[in-house]
Amino acid sequence: MEISETIRINSPREQVFSALNNVEILKQAIPGCEDIQALSDTEFEATLVSKVGPLKVRFTGTIMLSDIVVPESYTLRGHGRGGPAGHAKITSHIRLVEDGNTTIMSYDVKADIGGKLAQIGGHLVEKTAKKVANEFFQKFEVLIGPAEETEAIALSMSPNKKGTNMWLWGCLGGGAVILIVWLTAYLG
């Protein structure tokens, strides 16, 4: 699976960069996350529970960050297992560009999935990843954003509201990629 995306996050770049590497924020934001331990500044172990199609899976994996240029870019590599459901390996390059008080994040992800998860069908995996990503992004922005901006975001995310901000939905959709990045690391 290969994905490339560019999204906008309504927070300053330094804040976004630091939050992406903040174990406490991630633990709260990632749906189903049972635990994340930082083994070092650049290595993490994580456990999370998710339902992918008919499979309920507990994922455990390791993530390593490298080529870190604060607050611009880094490379993320992850691998892990979902018990008997299969394994995954991912490599991702993430780049953050300042745009006033917001951040433009671009990333590419390459994920290799193996075992029963690969056989269930890529569409189910992607569907799950997007769902988890949406949830993650909602929580992530709440956790890092200032209160008034958070409210505006919450309002514009209401499904009943007309004239939904396409750019924001684009962000959330694109945010699925971040989550595919984390999630597929754990799918193994």
Next chain:
Amino acid sequence: MATTSVVNSADWLGAPLPRKEDMRLVTGTGKYLGDIVLPGMLHAVFVRSEYAHARIKGIDKSEAEIIPGVVKVYTGAELQSTMKSMPQDVLLPNLPAKFPTFWPLATDKVKFHGEPVALVIARDKYIAVDASECVYVDYEELMPVLDPERALESDAPQVHEEHTDNEIFAMTFTGGETVDAQNKNDLEVERIFKTADVVVKERFRVHRTGVTPMEPRGVLCEWSESDGLTAYITTQRPHIDRLALTDILDIPAEKVRVIAPRDQGGGFGIKAPFYRENVIIAQAARDLGRPVKWVESRYENLMNVGQERDQINELEIAANKNGELLAMRNRGIADNGVGSTGVYWGFVMPFLGAVEMPNAYKWPIADVKLRVATTNKASLTPSRAFGHFPTRFALERGIDMVAHLIKMEPSDLRRKNMISELPYTSVTNEYYDSGDFIKVWDNLMDQVDLDTFRKEQTQALSDGRYLGIGFACGVELSGVASELMVPMENQPGYGAATVRLDPRGKVMVYSGDPPQGQGHETTTAQAVAMIFGIDPADVVVTAGDTGTTPFGSGTIGARYGSYFVSAVAKACEQIKEKITKILAHDLKIEADVQHFEFKNGEIVYLGDDTKRKSFREAVERIIMWPIDLPRDEVGGLETTAFFEAEKPMISFNADCCIVEVDLNSGDFEIKRWVTSEDVGNVINPMIVDGQMHGAIVQGLSNTRFEEFVYDDQGQQLTADFEHYKLATAADVPDIEVSYATTPCPHTPLGTRGIGEGRPSSVPGALTNAVCDALMPLGIEITELPLRPDHVWRKIQEAGT
């Protein structure tokens, strides 16, 4: 279908008798391997590799072993020190190849997604499955090689490290025995290509597909010190399996018995190899002193077996402008998978596919070569149309492309070049014993009425509709003579049957070749009933138990109608001679077997029909009251006969397909499927029709829908029927089967073995029809599967 009333005994041959097997099969009283329960039986579940290519750093089975109900967990490491590896001579063909060494469980590396890595044995199936999820394997991933051409490159990842490259087998099939003769031949072929009026040169690709029997595999083994090993295996070849178990596990041969269950839910070739699962389950039964049973899941089945075809054929055909074929040159490359499968090793199928390349056409000269590459995929396993589905697709498409170039009707081109006199030896040294190809072809053309179709096609085109017609034919093996079987598989080709008469006038027939649903119980009964003049209801067939049946190489390669039933006929004739000799003696007349008629349960002297005896009385007298017999006769009426044809035998078929193609979607509808068959004398036409239907449906399903897909990491993505699509009833056209028979002169009943190779002419006929429909756009399709999106893309390309 109502029971037929038989007027005289000869009517049994050719009677569409309802099958004796079917009542039990459709009322849930069949007895399959899954139904066999032995006291104290344990259940086995395999842990299988999740990687296409990886080193095994370690296996942690400690968590699994302590689960209550788990009896034992095996890994490859302990097998290495306690049992022999493969290959063993008994499972090697007489062909030069690089055979990989392997144990039933992976040892240092896993080489395909799905390879068995550990075996869990537990009190019940559910505990075993749970425990299998607690066996943790530490893998170090290696780069897989997933394409045969890539695998043959010098810097490709090496699948079997004991070898220096991934070429498991290569051969030249034409030009003679020596390299010099072959080189000379190839130069002559090259000269012809340089000077020919017309040359077609194309690369044909057939995907990985094969067969999916309704019943997957299974093994149940029982061991006792006194009786040795009894192995129930879903197998087409119990006598061969028995030899393999004997040799690999070092058990004295007299203490090994293999039993194929009375009912099997389809084989189609995948139950013919000798599999690694057989070995480890038998070993476990011996170790643990309790019966051990393994039943394959559909998931395992699709991961491990049933994968075949998967060939590239770079084919060239030279012809003159009158449509005479001058020469053929073919470079085949087959994707073998790992090849760790006993008897066939994957490559024996492409081997036969290359042999069968010339088909029914006169080739003055040819240059046919094959290379087979190992890759990190499941091994090829035999699948009906053993090896020649891809070569036949290439050839039949190539013939059409020649016809298009010289603007000749493809059916005319075929007839012009069709072998008109048999016996004939093909340019790859395959012997065609008998038959009349032209008669079969003309019968097909009568059913088809090509002239009318061409008019309809032209009219339809002016209405914006695209109709097409396609042809193909197939010379198929009718059994496998020892002459071919010994070099190919190190096994004999003869048929063997034991016929035992019973004092109540019944007949028992014993066969070492078990059926998987072909209706052998019925057709055998019909043949015996015809010979003895009795009712098929009084004939019972027992098959597949090595303890009670004569040696047979198995139900493979259409051996039944060719070799087995011929051995039955031979045995019956021998018994008939003895019966008539003793009867003549009792009646005090000078007569032998041709002076008597066996019919309606009686034996009647033709010279005076007051002299007669019922079959039952005649038989009872000889078995139960063997006194006052002719000199040097003893009582008893039982014999085992062996049948070997002097030369290899064939059957022949021709297909015609008419389609309509929708240019907007690339999809097509089969409007007609017409066949013409020479299957020799037919014992049961209903069963033979069924064989033809089944073969054609399988061919269509393989061509249009089924495909085993591996992703770029070697993950096999088509391990359930949601992803591996089979044809359904809605996809099957009405199939018009007709017969243009030449009885086989080499078998007692004039029968031919049929069914094995039959699917092979389907991809060519169908694709030729689609291309004929798309002739206005100049489209030639050279790749399978034949899917609407593929056709649509070709249509778009042609438009630009």
